[in-house]
Amino acid sequence: MKDIIDAATKDALSVFGGRATEEFQRRLAQGRLCSTRCRACHAVAFPPREFCPDCHGREVEWIELPKEATLYAFTQQQRGLRFLAPDVIGLVEVQGVGHFLSRIDAPFESLAIGMRLAVGFLQIAPGIWVHQYRPARGVPDGPHDP
């Protein structure tokens, strides 16, 4: 079944993805989580765009996002399409960007809002990557509740 899902994902990416999605994937494969920043208003978009969704400027540049994040919210899917339980997903808050969806590679019970996280990468299908986060080691949990 994974083969079918992988093939369908690849097909659907060619329909619903775009040049920014391709570049995002290319950088994920190199172990870099990147997005685009507007050269005019300096807002960082996520996910990346070839334009600025904040001020609609057409000049943007690719930047690597900070490797650390704070856990903004999290839950667990019982019946997701791709991962077996524990299928923990969360919204991670990255400074200067906002909160966006990611897989969380840790048991649900070990997590708390405000926890410090570090980014990692996972190849889910041939040539298709995602970013995921784990609790950061050696960094004390702070009063980080965003």
Next chain:
Amino acid sequence: MKAVVAGAAAIPVRRKLERPVRDTAAELAFAAAADAGLPLSRIDGLFVSPPALGGVPGFMWSCTLAHHLGLATRSQALVECGGLTAAVAFKLAVQEVRAGRISAALVIAMDVRADDRAEDFEFFIRNMTEDLLGLYGPYDALYGIAAPIPYYAMSAQRYLHEHELTRADLAPVAVALRRNAEKNERAELRKPISVEDVLAAPMICPPLGLLDCSAFASGAAAVVVAREEVAREAGRPLVFVRALGEAHEAAHFAPLRAPLSSFPSARAAAAEAFSGARLAPGDVDVAEVYGVFSATELMLYESLGFFPEGRGAAAVREGLTSGTGSTVFDPSGGRLSLGHPAGATPLYSVVEIVEQLRGTAGARQVKDAVVGLFHAEHGMLNGSLVGLLEAG
């Protein structure tokens, strides 16, 4: 020119439609027109949802129905805007009537959510994977998001966290809505439940358990929106569309920067509707809101302006939402117990409000209901439409 809801009809919400979509649409078209006291030949506008928001194809469905029903009109459209679909179809009908272009519009909305067509497993998985990537986009979908529940669960988690509440504070919502549904023959879930049942139900996406979630359902509803004088001639009770408000954010499911514990689109749509009707939340006797999860229901009571942020749970616990306050919420049983055929849900809300304002809601009748509100949304409250109706 004033628009009134002149006729309303709905079938029971169930897991499957009892009859095929074409027969269901025809049955409701005749029922809504009869309820309006108008022959179908007086209808000159047709606005419909697709037969289903997923699965069953809807290409040219309004054209198919116009042909099937024998309706020549001056305005026709198939509408799609996620969970807001039926509300937008209703809005188009109201606008065309108010503009004086048409005299009576038929709005038909349905959703077939149990699709039993024989498909081989590979075809099904392939289609589902592609549909989900289209729906959740080329970033979120890669995590295997199979339903919007995780987003709503994280919204619920933030709500509880920010207001220092627990799962137990959500449970009375499901109990109160089920109590309403017990009196509604259209409701999908009518068996009484307790707070203990809600807390003991299987966990779906924490903190949301099974009974915190709206029920998977199919359904269909129809209304006739007419010029005031057309409805008056027909001698039927008048329910005026006082005002509509609508707002959409530049977000799809989880917003990048906005909080998840309140809903700006609901706030903005309500503000526009209240200002347009020169009414305030305290004037609303009965409301049907698009609370597809228990926590969402509470956040909506707050974002629509009925209670301060974080006070929704206490309001439910104190009975303020089910009779002792100024507004009764979701006498239909709401999304959790009436059931949630998303493509038709907003029209079910209109039908419920119309019956309440006419005083024909039977065992669920809210006493002396004059002003009613309905709310609908798409995504995770990324867009909202609020309507205020008033008995004439």
